[in-house]
Amino acid sequence: MHTLFETGAKIMKKLNDSGHEAFFVGGCVRDFHMKRDIQDVDITTDAKPGEVEEIFEKTIDVGKAHGTIIVMTDDIPFEVTTYRTDGAYTNHRHPDEVIFSNHLNEDLQRRDFTMNAMAMDRDYTFHDPYDGRGAIERHEITTVGRPSDRFGEDALRMVRALRFMSVLNFSIEADTEEAITLNAHLLKHVSVERIITEFKKMYGGAALEQAKLKLVQTGLVRHIPFFADAGEEVLLRSRVHSLADELAVQIIKNPVLEGRLSRLKLSKKEVGFVKSCAALHDALENGLHPLKIAYSFDEEVIGRFSAINDENHLTDQYSLLGEAASLKKSLPISGKQDLAVGGRELMALFQSRSGPWIKECLNIIENEVLFGRLKNEHNDIIDWVRRHVKVESGSVEITE
Template sequence: MKVNLPEEVVHVLHTLNNGGYEGYVVGGAVRDSLLGITAHDFDIATNALPHQVKKLFPNTVDTGIKHGTVTVIVGHRHVEVTTYRAEGEYRDYRRPNQVKFISSLKEDLSRRDFTVNAIAYSPATGYIDFFNGMKHLSERNIKTVGDANARFREDSLRMMRAVRFACQLNFQLDDTVLSAIRDNAHLILNISKERIRDELDKILLLGAQKGILLLRDTGLLKLILPEVHALQSPQNFTCPGYDIFMHTVNTTQYTDNQLALKLAALFHDIGKPHCSTVDGSGMRHFDDHAQVSARMAGGILKRLKYDNGTAKRVIAVIKFHDIECTDDSKRIKKLLRLMGREIFVDVIKLKRAGILSQDTKYRRRRLEKLEHMIEAYENIIKKDECFSLRQLAVDGNDLLTLGFKQGRRIGQVLNKLLDAVIEDNGLNKRDILMRMAREYLD
């Protein structure tokens, strides 16, 4: 089997060879091609030193020249070309303290994380596989190059990368990898919050259910998200053994593949252990858990340094996720006014995912109620019924013409007019609203 290489990549390889150097495509492009997945990014490893690479190509960028990487620009394609290298000691559990350029492809590949990422290819030689990566691909197995404990102690983020690749490729973690992650999980605390966040995002988007369970089973979850790990307690909903944790895992899997929704699903019930009460009949209740979960989610999002836009959206969706389903158009318009249309739609999506992860005994009835709510919402949008100040037939400038003075009073009156319009959309006409506004003049 050949790797289908773009002509620009072939040109780089041929130029290196014609200059007397080796050149191989390495990493994800080789792995994905062997799996029948179209590759888009191509990285090349070579025994040419960076200054020698720059001499061979007229258009280059020094993207990481200290670590041996030069980006070669051919037409519209950017190809990263990196000199074979050996790495020194990892003192911060993330990066080597020094890099030494070498001439051996095998030694270069030996420093890589997983065997499936340590296969090289060139049209001249075909595949070069020193570490049985092709065998592990066929077995659908994530295995480290060399000793797993050593690999994870060098770069502790590799533990989360192992989980991510298992999700991305739908592979299993080799027993040696599972054992080594469990033994070294505590080292993840040496990794920056931003890098943990970035890997978590990829895991949620590539395979949330599998990823969360692997994070739990490896011991990583209780270290990076102890609030989610704490959900593993019985939840007395409808059947014995059904717990909040598995409900959360399944909800995160079922929700739309948008990061904010995945995060909202993951955190939407983390407040339940803090709100749990049992009534006289033995039924468990979680009053105000949405508010508590939203506050706790805010703390997690800040800790992992999410941007403000993502954090605000996630917190809002969690805050409103427990609203009761209704097909009453007035109530829906009040909810739209309160949340805004974008958050309302996200809440609906999260509610659907939550229902799909509940006991089948109640699923159909709850889905029907949700569908009725969606139909009522869509009817409001289709008829362009008013639920926001922006949709009112009058604005602040209109009230100024009536003699209102600039200030808070204008906002108060507009909101009173909106109250009336939500009750009766037929009132949303300029002449009617201007007449109503005059009644509020001091």
């Protein structure tokens, strides 16, 4: 049996021995039934948060007001959450209040989809009041209760449905899909960060193309920053394997979108990758020398853009891209920081103060070294600069 379940069962036994119910719950039960890899295990119990803290020695309060305590067992963190029912959802994202319950079925009733509303005891006996296993056998995503109620409570659930569609290769039950279409406008109440978290998982799924089609058909796409301005046809035609790849394709097809990338609140690294792909595409289209391309772009960007281009035909400069990739490992320098001389030595050489001329001079040296016309050796560079560079009144002049 899976190690996480075996370790989690120790927590459940201790709760049982203290007179409480305890069950594995949610996605881990779904994945166990589907024989999928299990990354983490959640436990639900009728024990109140304070009681959980009293029963276990090592606990962390991560959401006591909402019933969640982390219990450390064998150095593994487990979320242990008290049965609860949710109060009204006035912001379409979080309940106004959480009411602790003594009944497992009441806790399962508040969950999003039937496949996630299953529980399992430490003897691996299922508790499945909403036929989650039946939905799994039908490869179908269906809500617990009325779909519009579930999406009205938490609008992010509509995006989660698409994520599960992509990752599990499931279809969305007809009434559930209709409710997504009717409630798509509620997505405006959800932070873009939460949407992007789901999108990243969706874009890693095997059935991404079907999920993107539903994204368009249900109208959800019109309520998501950046994507609302992207062309639906481009979105449906793109063949990508990550959200970052998708964004790169969209910006290359419609450069205006680059100015709207900030709306997605991605990390600097993610934004940098997307913009670098767009810049690499432009460099290829403009016929930039392959050495310059190899020098200007990271190996990861060149490699990933090459893969994206193979599937999306963004540029026909395949030979130029391939040549740049092959040159990457044989570059004499990887950046200005590798040059054997720096600004201080140039100031000493020309007896001049710091100024823009230093950057201009280093650019010239960098170019000569890159194209193999000058060795990246201190004495060679100083000698070459003496013979070929003049600096007067802060301006740089190249002589033969």
